[in-house]
Amino acid sequence: MIRVGVADDQRLIRMGLRVLVESEDDLELAWEAETGREAISQARRMPPDVILMDIRMPDLDGIEALRAIVADERLTNTRVVMLTTFETDDYVFDALRAGAAGFLIKDSEPADLLRAIRLAATGESLLSPSVTRRVISSLQGRGPSVPRVHRLLSSLTDREREVLGLIGEGYNNEEIAGRLVVSPATARTHVSRVMVKLGARDRAQLVVIAYQSGLVR
Numbered sequence: 001m002i003r004v005g006v007a008d009d010q011r012l013i014r015m016g017l018r019v020l021v022e023s024e025d026d027l028e029l030a031w032e033a034e035t036g037r038e039a040i041s042q043a044r045r046m047p048p049d050v051i052l053m054d055i056r057m058p059d060l061d062g063i064e065a066l067r068a069i070v071a072d073e074r075l076t077n078t079r080v081v082m083l084t085t086f087e088t089d090d091y092v093f094d095a096l097r098a099g100a101a102g103f104l105i106k107d108s109e110p111a112d113l114l115r116a117i118r119l120a121a122t123g124e125s126l127l128s129p130s131v132t133r134r135v136i137s138s139l140q141g142r143g144p145s146v147p148r149v150h151r152l153l154s155s156l157t158d159r160e161r162e163v164l165g166l167i168g169e170g171y172n173n174e175e176i177a178g179r180l181v182v183s184p185a186t187a188r189t190h191v192s193r194v195m196v197k198l199g200a201r202d203r204a205q206l207v208v209i210a211y212q213s214g215l216v217r
Helices: 011-022 036-045 062-071 092-098 110-121 129-140 158-168 173-180 184-198 203-212
Strands: 002-007 027-033 050-054 079-084 102-105
Touching: 002 011, 002 036, 002 110, 011 027, 011 110, 027 036, 036 050, 036 062, 050 062, 050 110, 062 079, 062 092, 079 092, 079 110, 092 102, 092 203, 102 110, 158 173, 158 184, 158 203, 173 184, 184 203
Parallel strands: 002 027, 002 050, 050 079, 079 102
Antiparallel strands: none
């Protein structure tokens, strides 16, 4: 059973997420919170497997709450998926850098939300290719002019650097396999090796590393 925490200041959003979670046999609602500070308190009291966290909330925003949860040793097994209204939020990149397992637009299809929860619970990340590319594109004009190359980037082979670049552009394993003309299993192996070599917590951090290192154009 996957325990899910829901943090959003809008009652209607919380209700929709609660109904969605409770409709699935393998999911269980652990708690609800309407502020970032309440989400931290609830997570510490009843650690869930996955938290669906709104970026913009009163008292303490979702990114600050995310940082507190990621830093808490008692919550090392809790994964956080951020929710955003992309058109108005400029903080998706900050959320990924802070340790989010991924992000979703609030009006995503129910199937995508459920997939995000299940992927996050298994240690994977949901990074929609189309949304990720839009995020990276929006950052191009205001990111650092000089790439901050990751200190372990030189440990990657040429193929692994290519894979990292594709991850940064939002491609999933199947799409990477297609681009490189290799099997999905081989693509997964490349991704795993890149993650281990760079000491990345998850796929979301690989997107950040790829962007900061100048591998995403």
